[in-house]
Amino acid sequence: MSAIKESFGFGIRNIRKRPYRSFCLMLAAVIGSYALFVGLALKASLNNGIGRMQERMGADLMIVPESSEIEARNILLTGEPEFFYMDVSVAKAVADIEGVECATSQFYFTSLSSDCCSTRVQLIAFDPDTDFVINPWIDERVTSDVAGGSVIIGSEVTSLSNGKVKFYGSEYTVAGKLGETATGLDHSVFMTRDTMHEILNDAKDKGYQFLNPEDDSSWVSTVLIRVTGDADITEVEKEIYKNAEGIKFIETDKLISDVTVKLGSVENIINVTLTVLLVFSFLTMILFFSVIFHERKKEFAVLRILGTSSRRICLFSLTEGITIGAAGGIAGLILGILTVFPFNHYIENSLDVPYLMPSALAVILYGLAGVLVTTIFGSVSSFLSTLSLTHAETYYTMRAGE
Amino acid sequence: MAFLEARKLVKEYKRRGVSFRAVDDIDFSIDTGDFVMIEGESGSGKTTFLNLLTGLTEPTSGDVLISGKPLKDIGDEELSKIRNQKIKYIPQGESLLSALTVRENILFPYTVGGLEKPSPERLLEVSDKLGITDLLDEYPSELSGGEMRRATIARAVINKPSLIIADEPTGSLDSANTSRVMEIFKNIASEGTAVIVVTHQKETLGYASKVYGMEQGSLKEAV
Numbered sequence: 001m002s003a004i005k006e007s008f009g010f011g012i013r014n015i016r017k018r019p020y021r022s023f024c025l026m027l028a029a030v031i032g033s034y035a036l037f038v039g040l041a042l043k044a045s046l047n048n049g050i051g052r053m054q055e056r057m058g059a060d061l062m063i064v065p066e067s068s069e070i071e072a073r074n075i076l077l078t079g080e081p082e083f084f085y086m087d088v089s090v091a092k093a094v095a096d097i098e099g100v101e102c103a104t105s106q107f108y109f110t111s112l113s114s115d116c117c118s119t120r121v122q123l124i125a126f127d128p129d130t131d132f133v134i135n136p137w138i139d140e141r142v143t144s145d146v147a148g149g150s151v152i153i154g155s156e157v158t159s160l161s162n163g164k165v166k167f168y169g170s171e172y173t174v175a176g177k178l179g180e181t182a183t184g185l186d187h188s189v190f191m192t193r194d195t196m197h198e199i200l201n202d203a204k205d206k207g208y209q210f211l212n213p214e215d216d217s218s219w220v221s222t223v224l225i226r227v228t229g230d231a232d233i234t235e236v237e238k239e240i241y242k243n244a245e246g247i248k249f250i251e252t253d254k255l256i257s258d259v260t261v262k263l264g265s266v267e268n269i270i271n272v273t274l275t276v277l278l279v280f281s282f283l284t285m286i287l288f289f290s291v292i293f294h295e296r297k298k299e300f301a302v303l304r305i306l307g308t309s310s311r312r313i314c315l316f317s318l319t320e321g322i323t324i325g326a327a328g329g330i331a332g333l334i335l336g337i338l339t340v341f342p343f344n345h346y347i348e349n350s351l352d353v354p355y356l357m358p359s360a361l362a363v364i365l366y367g368l369a370g371v372l373v374t375t376i377f378g379s380v381s382s383f384l385s386t387l388s389l390t391h392a393e394t395y396y397t398m399r400a401g402e
Numbered sequence: 403m404a405f406l407e408a409r410k411l412v413k414e415y416k417r418r419g420v421s422f423r424a425v426d427d428i429d430f431s432i433d434t435g436d437f438v439m440i441e442g443e444s445g446s447g448k449t450t451f452l453n454l455l456t457g458l459t460e461p462t463s464g465d466v467l468i469s470g471k472p473l474k475d476i477g478d479e480e481l482s483k484i485r486n487q488k489i490k491y492i493p494q495g496e497s498l499l500s501a502l503t504v505r506e507n508i509l510f511p512y513t514v515g516g517l518e519k520p521s522p523e524r525l526l527e528v529s530d531k532l533g534i535t536d537l538l539d540e541y542p543s544e545l546s547g548g549e550m551r552r553a554t555i556a557r558a559v560i561n562k563p564s565l566i567i568a569d570e571p572t573g574s575l576d577s578a579n580t581s582r583v584m585e586i587f588k589n590i591a592s593e594g595t596a597v598i599v600v601t602h603q604k605e606t607l608g609y610a611s612k613v614y615g616m617e618q619g620s621l622k623e624a625v
């Protein structure tokens with residue numbers, strides 16, 4: 001025990017005596033630990049994001065106007081507010097089709113980022129009687145009901161200080177909040193058609209003429225469908241095509257597999273970068289330690305002369321490696337925390353795939369993995385460098401002039 | 403039985419592919435209280451011989467025996483312990499650890515070995531004798547060559563070992579410090595420690611009880 005304590009004491013003295021070299025070595029460890037932490041946190045967030053998205057996409061099929069497929073995908077994937085409409089008859093067209101288990105329609109609108117509104121978000125009117133996609137994910141229910149002109153907000157929507165949200169000059173009570181979905185729904189506000197009608201009227205009064213509120217009830221933006229377990233989706237689509245025109249289907253499975261493909265390429269980039277940085281970190285440490293220990297050959301010879309056993313010398317250099325690896329690793333972890341948490345939203349917005357960070361605790365565990373890895377790098381590289389010295393006879397001998 | 407003995411000791415090195423004997427068939431022994439000095443030109447094999455005696459280098463052939471036991475039969479841990487406690491080697495050149503103060507350097511063998519640390523009085527006694535008491539808390543980089551040398555000697559003599567081996571210990575010292583150091587070795591020998599000093603300064607040979615000359619790897623007793 002005291003041997004280990006004294007080795008650490010001696011190791012730390014050596015590290016402090018050579019601040020510049022120690023700093024360079026530590027930097028290599030910082031890079032390794034930082035890369036591992038950020039890389040793993042990103043990968044976990046991406047996988048968590050797609051997992052959550054898959055779980056929370058309640059519908060199998062989404063009908064949108066023929067020309068609005070991209071906009072609809074944006075709403076789901078990035079939360080970019082959009083609106084588009086088709087005739088309400090589409091909603092009726094799906095009603096009696098075989099294979100349709102349930103269907104509900106939604107009406108999209110957007111708020112603005114000017115001072116009439118809290119923020120620019122996607123406004124979604126849904127039908128509480130037929131809805132099967134929103135209700136299951138309402139996390140916090142507040143006493144009041146959506147029916148009375150109040151709204152449900154997505155997890156990323158911020159309310160005013162009085163707890164309400166404001167659109168086109170009127171404030172609305174928040175009746176509930178959705179759990180995180182890693183989809184565009186996190187940036188959306190949900191309400192009934194009646195509330196939407198009021199908002200459209202307010203918008204018109206303020207001079208924003210998007211749609212004539214007189215006949216808004218004759219339009220819908222999308223019809224969401226869940227098919228029965230044994231139904232063939234293409235058959236269902238064919239049947240619906242017979243009854244409706246100018247429409248396009250977005251299949252959830254297809255959407256998710258598209259996202260998965262994209263995710264795969266993002267993950268590949270992360271994997272390659274991570275591997276390169278880890279290899280770089282390890283090789284740099286090996287190189288530095290062997291150069292430094294080679295220069296310190298004479299010091300090792302002195303240690304031998306003073307009666308330090310080979311084992312003890314390995315312990316000395318191991319403690320230097322462990323200390324440098326762990327200290328650099330912890331610094332990398334702190335840097336990683338300072339990157340991953342504050343820039344979480346920035347990262348989320350710059351990747352157009354679902355991104356949802358796991359709990360902070362889980363993320364920090366990845367950081368500890370990074371610290372562990374660089375500590376191992378430090379130990380292994382210092383150990384290997386020492387071995388290469390103890391095997392050379394020059395290590396034992398002190399010669400004049402050296 | 404002698405404390406330390408060399409039998410038919412040979413060490414070969416290669417130079418430009420041709421092997422030659424840096425130490426050539428040496429028989430040697432030393433006992434407690436002996437003060438042996440070895441004199442010889444640079445390159446005659448003195449340092450190689452000392453490295454063999456302390457087990458830091460393995461001989462090509464022949465044996466070194468400590469209290470009758472061949473070094474090659476002693477494992478690294480035990481041999482390290484012997485170097486830590488019984489055989490103190492003062493190598494040629496500088497051998498202080500740069501990360502430690504002079505005081506820590508002198509006490510370092512106790513840090514790695516199992517012996518109890520010497521008392522502060524003993525440390526002061528030795529440092530006073532060598533004139534380095536004021537330097538105890540300095541780092542080696544602050545010291546002159548002669549001061550470093552004396553600190554190294556303090557490190558070796560502090561626990562009164564069985565054998566002290568010094569490779570040109572007075573090389574960088576002025577004549578006052580040279581005689582100071584030689585007196586210390588002489589005193590230590592009179593207290594029962596065996597001492598081997600290698601030198602190329604003929605004027606110091608008078609301190610020794612026995613003098614050897616080294617020439618091209620061969621050791622011969624001087625008359």
Ligand SMILES: Nc1ncnc2c1ncn2[C@@H]1O[C@H](COP(=O)(O)OP(=O)(O)O)[C@@H](O)[C@H]1O
Pocket residue numbers: 394397399400415416424442443444445446447448449450451
């Ligand atoms: N590790 C070594 N490898 C090859 N030659 C060596 C080695 N050590 C010493 N020598 C050679 O052995 C001879 C004796 O060296 P050394 O023992 O250092 O002499 P001295 O100490 O008397 O000056 C020299 O010619 C030296 O070059």
Ligand SMILES: [Mg+2]
Pocket residue numbers: 400445448449450494569
């Ligand atoms: Mg020499």
